[in-house]
Amino acid sequence: MAELTGPVHVVGAGLLGTSIGMALTGAGIPVWLSDMNHEHVRTASGLGAGAPTPAGGVAQLVVVAVPPDHIADAVVEALDSGAVVTDVGSVKGRPLAEITDRVGESRLANYVGSHPMAGSERSGPLAASAAMFDGRPWAITPHVHAAPEAVALVEELARLCRAEPVRLSPVEHDRSVARTSHLPHLLAVLAASQLAEALPEQLLLTGQGVRDVTRVAAGDPDLYGQIIRANREAVAELLADVRRDLDRVIEAMAESGEEEATEALGLILARGVAGTRAIPGKHGGPSLDTAAVFVAVPDTPGELARLLSDVGEIGVNIEDLHIDHDPARPVGHVELAVGAAAAEDLREALEARNWTTHR
Amino acid sequence: MAELTGPVHVVGAGLLGTSIGMALTGAGIPVWLSDMNHEHVRTASGLGAGAPTPAGGVAQLVVVAVPPDHIADAVVEALDSGAVVTDVGSVKGRPLAEITDRVGESRLANYVGSHPMAGSERSGPLAASAAMFDGRPWAITPHVHAAPEAVALVEELARLCRAEPVRLSPVEHDRSVARTSHLPHLLAVLAASQLAEALPEQLLLTGQGVRDVTRVAAGDPDLYGQIIRANREAVAELLADVRRDLDRVIEAMAESGEEEATEALGLILARGVAGTRAIPGKHGGPSLDTAAVFVAVPDTPGELARLLSDVGEIGVNIEDLHIDHDPARPVGHVELAVGAAAAEDLREALEARNWTTHR
Numbered sequence A, B: 001m002a003e004l005t006g007p008v009h010v011v012g013a014g015l016l017g018t019s020i021g022m023a024l025t026g027a028g029i030p031v032w033l034s035d036m037n038h039e040h041v042r043t044a045s046g047l048g049a050g051a052p053t054p055a056g057g058v059a060q061l062v063v064v065a066v067p068p069d070h071i072a073d074a075v076v077e078a079l080d081s082g083a084v085v086t087d088v089g090s091v092k093g094r095p096l097a098e099i100t101d102r103v104g105e106s107r108l109a110n111y112v113g114s115h116p117m118a119g120s121e122r123s124g125p126l127a128a129s130a131a132m133f134d135g136r137p138w139a140i141t142p143h144v145h146a147a148p149e150a151v152a153l154v155e156e157l158a159r160l161c162r163a164e165p166v167r168l169s170p171v172e173h174d175r176s177v178a179r180t181s182h183l184p185h186l187l188a189v190l191a192a193s194q195l196a197e198a199l200p201e202q203l204l205l206t207g208q209g210v211r212d213v214t215r216v217a218a219g220d221p222d223l224y225g226q227i228i229r230a231n232r233e234a235v236a237e238l239l240a241d242v243r244r245d246l247d248r249v250i251e252a253m254a255e256s257g258e259e260e261a262t263e264a265l266g267l268i269l270a271r272g273v274a275g276t277r278a279i280p281g282k283h284g285g286p287s288l289d290t291a292a293v294f295v296a297v298p299d300t301p302g303e304l305a306r307l308l309s310d311v312g313e314i315g316v317n318i319e320d321l322h323i324d325h326d327p328a329r330p331v332g333h334v335e336l337a338v339g340a341a342a343a344e345d346l347r348e349a350l351e352a353r354n355w356t357t358h359r
Helices: A015-026 A038-046 A068-079 A093-103 A148-160 A170-196 A200-205 A208-218 A221-230 A232-254 A258-278 A303-314 A340-352 B015-026 B038-046 B068-079 B093-103 B148-160 B170-196 B200-205 B208-218 B221-230 B232-254 B258-278 B303-314 B340-352
Strands: A008-011 A031-034 A061-064 A084-087 A113-116 A137-141 A164-167 A290-298 A320-324 A331-339 B008-011 B031-034 B061-064 B084-087 B113-116 B137-141 B164-167 B290-298 B320-324 B331-339 B356-358
Touching: A008 A015, A008 A068, A015 A031, A015 A038, A015 A148, A031 A038, A061 A068, A061 A148, A068 A084, A068 A093, A068 A221, A084 A113, A084 A148, A093 A170, A113 A148, A113 A170, A137 A148, A137 A170, A137 B200, A148 A164, A170 A208, A170 A221, A170 A232, A170 B170, A170 B200, A170 B208, A170 B232, A170 B258, A200 B137, A200 B170, A208 B170, A208 B208, A208 B258, A221 A232, A221 B232, A221 B258, A232 A258, A232 B170, A232 B221, A232 B232, A258 B170, A258 B208, A258 B221, A290 A303, A290 A340, A303 A331, A303 A340, A303 B303, A320 B320, A331 A340, B008 B015, B008 B068, B015 B031, B015 B038, B015 B148, B031 B038, B061 B068, B061 B148, B068 B084, B068 B093, B068 B221, B084 B113, B084 B148, B093 B170, B113 B148, B113 B170, B137 B148, B137 B170, B148 B164, B170 B208, B170 B221, B170 B232, B221 B232, B232 B258, B290 B303, B290 B340, B303 B331, B303 B340, B331 B340, B340 B356
Parallel strands: A008 A031, A008 A061, A061 A084, A137 A164, B008 B031, B008 B061, B061 B084, B137 B164
Antiparallel strands: A113 A137, A290 A331, A320 A331, B113 B137, B290 B331, B290 B356, B320 B331
16 A cells, blocks of 8 residues: 655645645645746745755656646656656656656656546636545546556545545556547537527527536636647547437438438437436446426526525435526426436426426 | 407317417417327317317317428328418428428418427326416428418417517528438437447546437427438538548648648637537527536535526526536536626625635
């Protein structure tokens, strides 16, 4: 069992680095901070993320938390110190190949990549939080030459940040995030792009569906561009699949036989339904069979709280919640997702408390 | 000014028909119900949606609320009675063409199509609600031969159901929903399909983003197949655009020049950002500049209510709310979207009340 006692040197005092520093400091581990931008180090220190790195100090673990294009450089430099080194970049295969080219396999034992599944659309130390990783998965991606003690130490880092380590090979990791993050991001961008082309009056009929589909497309284009390009092999493989699927949809639209078209389209749509069911449920358990209860809620402070307080008193646990924005009136439709078995009782109990509901 | 006094004959006592019957009955308008399934009429009547249609009765307005493939038949039959006729189908051009073929332009004056932007993933009269249309847009889609009094009467129907009528031509309507509903649905299906192909361990790294992107793909494949096929011209046009965009993404992935690739991908991603900003904001106003505040909330009944009660006391209005499902721990991350100017104050005020927040 590896014991992480520190010091931990965090390179890059941005959103993730500062959050890691705050979480480790909270766990009693000494943290050193460095950043090309000295202002960031001062800010992060002020937030309790650690102290500036002392000259000549040797850390037990170096955590590289710099932008994607600078990860390899920072890891290579850190390996010189003899410390165990990890990085927290969103893509693992390409940086590993670059690092291997630079230092050779014999010096790779102390490097173990990782990737916490957490973040924010904001960046910089001011957006950091010690709670950022609470309960989130943190991918640990050892290569074949990694020393077992180094792997264990990086897993310990994840646990001290209160995340749940998930071990995957770099290739598996990159294939996984290509499917669960990079490809959905690109498809959201394609859907959103068509809205950018629309006449304003065509957008009067937008509902909650299109808002959900396109939400992630609002993310920083530079950062996502770097991330997706770094994972281009895995993403390109999926894009080729998607292009075939898209061609099938286009064919089903052009098909003149009504029955054949309906059947072809039905098959495509049914595979989508199967995909939504494959997403793991809350807390990693099997996907829970939920049902939606819609409630009309006046759009004034306190009303949503009153609703949820009533739901709490009724004793039903909310699995998910969406607020549907009304385009024209100060009434919100709140969609409560609850266990399917509880939905009807909840609806009746809410009606009894004078809420207007539908399913 | 057309006055809708009834009787209104609702053909099809499913989710939408029963909801319209309930809303009109609540507004004091006499409603008659009919459905090929007599059980549905009995259920809808029991819910207060109206009375069974009397033999030989002539209605002021007939509302056709049957599945897409049966709309034209039902409208043609209803026009024989001399009443004004509308339908509430999701696509307007194709049924209009079919009806015109069958009855000729001279008899079209009393028909005005419409489309309330409301619904549920459930169907049938038991899922109905008088509140379903509260504040929602309701597209009114007159053709060139429609009588102005007929158009006014259908707008009055929308208002009596507490919806906001939005007037569009049938072609404009179909182009609009192709962009804001049918295309996003298909792209969500393509993203979800790739999850259906994934190994379970690849799905351990799913976050909130992919859940949002794929949510609508869970909808009934038969119903969405009918709807999307009925709008195939408008959808096919957008799909051709999307295919070109997708090819550009694929090219950017294959591009060997790093700078050229980054620039090409950046342009595509930036257009997506512009698309998300084109979506009208809450209550039809301009898109509000919001910022996210993340709060760690124990996953037990009542905690979410306590949080929102605190937010209400602090006096900040919540624009949107998402619950991020933790894959591993009984702590939820709740994302509160609030006006950008209020975010920092809210975070501080919540921290002062012992909530753990980040941005």
